[in-house]
Amino acid sequence: MTRVVSCALALALAHVGLSANVPEQIHIMYGGDVSNDNMLSGMSVTFSTKSKPSASSISYGASASDLATSIPTRSTTQYHPDGTYHHEAVIPSLDCAAYPAGSPVFYQAHADSDSSAPLSFASSGCSRDAADKPLNLAIFGDWGYMDSDRRPMKIPATGDEFKGLFKEWSAQHTMDRLQTWKQEKAMDAMWILGDVGYIDDSYAHAPLSFTYEKDFDGFMNWIQNLTSAIPTAVSPGNHESECHSPSCVTQYLKHGRHLSNFTAFNTRFNMPSAQSGGSREGTNMWYSFNMGPAHIVSMNTETDFSGAEEETTGDAGIPYLKAGGFGVGTEYLDWLDADLAAATADPATKWIVVGGHRPFASAHIEETFKPIFDKYRVHMYFAGHAHSYKRSAPVAGETVHVVAGGAGCDEMGPPQEELFAQCTLDWSVESDKYSVGLLSISDEKLSWKLVNSEDGSVIDQLDVTE
Ligand SMILES: *[C@@H]1O[C@H](CO)[C@@H](O)[C@H](O)[C@H]1NC(C)=O
Numbered sequence: 001m002t003r004v005v006s007c008a009l010a011l012a013l014a015h016v017g018l019s020a021n022v023p024e025q026i027h028i029m030y031g032g033d034v035s036n037d038n039m040l041s042g043m044s045v046t047f048s049t050k051s052k053p054s055a056s057s058i059s060y061g062a063s064a065s066d067l068a069t070s071i072p073t074r075s076t077t078q079y080h081p082d083g084t085y086h087h088e089a090v091i092p093s094l095d096c097a098a099y100p101a102g103s104p105v106f107y108q109a110h111a112d113s114d115s116s117a118p119l120s121f122a123s124s125g126c127s128r129d130a131a132d133k134p135l136n137l138a139i140f141g142d143w144g145y146m147d148s149d150r151r152p153m154k155i156p157a158t159g160d161e162f163k164g165l166f167k168e169w170s171a172q173h174t175m176d177r178l179q180t181w182k183q184e185k186a187m188d189a190m191w192i193l194g195d196v197g198y199i200d201d202s203y204a205h206a207p208l209s210f211t212y213e214k215d216f217d218g219f220m221n222w223i224q225n226l227t228s229a230i231p232t233a234v235s236p237g238n239h240e241s242e243c244h245s246p247s248c249v250t251q252y253l254k255h256g257r258h259l260s261n262f263t264a265f266n267t268r269f270n271m272p273s274a275q276s277g278g279s280r281e282g283t284n285m286w287y288s289f290n291m292g293p294a295h296i297v298s299m300n301t302e303t304d305f306s307g308a309e310e311e312t313t314g315d316a317g318i319p320y321l322k323a324g325g326f327g328v329g330t331e332y333l334d335w336l337d338a339d340l341a342a343a344t345a346d347p348a349t350k351w352i353v354v355g356g357h358r359p360f361a362s363a364h365i366e367e368t369f370k371p372i373f374d375k376y377r378v379h380m381y382f383a384g385h386a387h388s389y390k391r392s393a394p395v396a397g398e399t400v401h402v403v404a405g406g407a408g409c410d411e412m413g414p415p416q417e418e419l420f421a422q423c424t425l426d427w428s429v430e431s432d433k434y435s436v437g438l439l440s441i442s443d444e445k446l447s448w449k450l451v452n453s454e455d456g457s458v459i460d461q462l463d464v465t466e
């Protein structure tokens with residue numbers, strides 16, 4: 001009897017083993033060397049599995065039926081004891097004769113005998129010259145997960161709102177707009193300016209359970225159709241800092257400690273920090289990359305400078321959910337200065353575009369970063385954090401400020417004017433619509449437009465030409 005049961009169990013497990021560990025949550029980001037013209041064609045591929053495989057890898061090639069080159073993942077990490085395993089591999093800079101700009105690069109993720117479907121991205125080629133075709137970067141912050149129909153608010157709300165959480169909201173309109181842009185080949189890359197998925201609000205949709213990890217996995221699968229094909233940059237926002245749901249706060253040892261200090265954000269994504277001399281190995285706190293003639297810097301507005309909001313604790317300010325200190329002393333600000341100095345000196349760089357989570361709306365952000373922006377010619381600064389749109393009036397020789405935080409999330413309600421109480425900028429365009437932006441980069445100009453996610457109409461348009 002015992003034999004029969006254990007045999008049946010073994011068969012059941014073998015069956016599960018055949019199908020339960022398929023790579024999921026697959027996403028890519030430029031991964032080549034910034035100092036090399038080939039930067040964009042190197043691609044980091046990150047994926048997850050439910051259990052730990054004995055080996056994981058990526059195979060790739062110029063056709064879906066011939067994925068001839070195989071590379072092992074360089075790391076496999078589980079940061080929560082019940083969480084998924086996160087695997088990172090980097091496809092090295094491609095041979096541009098074999099993969100000219102625009103040609104497909106097919107790849108597949110593997111975990112032991114389980115494999116993803118064959119996926120592909122377009123090769124970026126090897127030149128920073130954008131004379132033939134502008135490069136298009138979708139930019140937005142504060143993008144939630146699904147909508148209030150599928151993830152209703154379950155905490156006791158009075159009226160439409162409870163502590164900044166709203167009953168009616170949608171991140172789907174922006175998903176639909178991005179899917180359209182993907183199909184029209186209207187975007188080459190995406191950049192989410194922090195507050196990626198609002199996973200720390202997951203408790204509001206299931207107050208009595210621990211759902212942070214399940215929701216982060218779900219979000220990454222929800223966006224996979226985009227992120228497995230379109231290189232996606234992410235910047236750290238306050239919502240990346242920790243899990244502060246009741247289960248994380250009351251069960252610090254079981255949950256809270258594993259999810260504090262930006263751990264999920266730093267483990268789940270793989271930005272080119274090492275390639276750009278940015279924040280340390282295994283973190284995505286600050287880094288840069290090039291897209292054609294634009295040098296693009298992902299700033300950290302959350303930690304590592306005097307007055308940073310999460311320098312000692314995470315977003316909720318709970319003393320034992322600690323955060324911060326990704327560099328030593330002024331390491332981060334020194335890097336930002338040196339990175340901008342190098343980009344300014346590089347003749348291939350025509351435009352400097354900086355993005356970070358928080359706008360120049362609170363004194364310490366402006367105080368810390370304005371002198372650096374003034375020292376170098378930062379053409380545009382993109383931020384989110386406020387859940388609506390604002391764009392400053394252009395002034396010759398000065399940085400144009402854009403706040404593009406209206407992608408849609410469970411905290412998006414009426415514009416949060418109080419956030420801008422101390423702001424000295426002169427805003428010329430504002431919108432409270434669900435929206436997403438597209439920056440078109442060419443040798444002649446940076447062309448920005450903000451599009452209404454629901455109907456595709458253009459809300460704002462601006463060219464920066466010098
Ligand atoms: C995924 O992307 C493909 C190709 O762009 C598209 O045809 C398909 O409709 C997308 N799936 C979803 C669920 O949007």
Ligand SMILES: *[C@@H]1O[C@H](CO)[C@@H](O)[C@H](O)[C@H]1NC(C)=O
Binds near residue numbers: 261
């Ligand atoms: C947060 O993580 C960084 C990088 O691993 C580490 O250097 C720092 O000490 C951590 N901070 C805290 C408060 O644990």
Ligand SMILES: [Fe+2]
Binds near residue numbers: 195385
């Ligand atoms: Fe935020």
